[in-house]
Amino acid sequence: MGFERFGTVSFTSKSKVDQFVDLLDQGRVSGTRCRKCGKSFFPPRADCFTCLSADMEWFEITGTGQLISYSTLIYAPTGFEQDLPYTIGLVQFSKDLKLFGRLSQEIKGEKMKVEMKLRATPIKLPNGRVSYEFREA
Numbered sequence: 105m106g107f108e109r110f111g112t113v114s115f116t117s118k119s120k121v122d123q124f125v126d127l128l129d130q131g132r133v134s135g136t137r138c139r140k141c142g143k144s145f146f147p148p149r150a151d152c153f154t155c156l157s158a159d160m161e162w163f164e165i166t167g168t169g170q171l172i173s174y175s176t177l178i179y180a181p182t183g184f185e186q187d188l189p190y191t192i193g194l195v196q197f198s199k200d201l202k203l204f205g206r207l208s209q210e211i212k213g214e215k216m217k218v219e220m221k222l223r224a225t226p227i228k229l230p231n232g233r234v235s236y237e238f239r240e241a
Contacts, residue, residue: 120150123162128234133224135201136160144201165203168221168241169195174207195222195238208239215240 124147127134137144138152139159146165151158174193184190191207203224207216221241229235 121148124148125234127162127164128226128236131226133165133203133226133236134162135165137163144198146201146203165197165201165224167197168223169197169203169238171207171216171218171220171222171238172196172202173218174216176213191216193222193238195224197224203238206235206237208237211238211240 121136124134134148135144135146136148136150137160138155138157139161140157141152141155143152143154144163145152145160148160148162150160152160172194174191176189176191178189180188180190190209191211192205193207195203195205197203205224207222208225222238223241224236225239226234226236
């Protein structure tokens with residue numbers, strides 16, 4: 105199995121970073137880091153665009169991040185119409201690591217605010233699919 109199980113709708117069935125889905129199954133949200141220059145990536149990459157190395161390692165994204173931007177969607181791309189409305193956000197986990205993804209539906213509009221502390225959490229979706237979302241820390 106590969107990327108066809110990631111997210112609500114997957115447009116890619118095979119990827120050099122299929123292990124991302126396996127790690128989500130194990131309860132771990134992970135990125136990749138270049139062993140040569142130390143650049144971190146999320147979503148995971150198989151190759152470093154900074155130094156062009158393919159010597160990458162997996163690392164788990166732990167701890168809390170800070171919400172730096174968010175938007176609640178009322179229109180959705182193809183395949184996501186049944187999920188509306190939902191909120192997406194950009195969360196800063198370290199100086200050089202930002203993650204983009206959905207905020208948990210448990211975080212209601214009045215609680216959402218820039219600078220709130222969030223953690224990345226793996227989730228199980230219907231039909232054996234997996235993803236991640238941001239939940240309050």
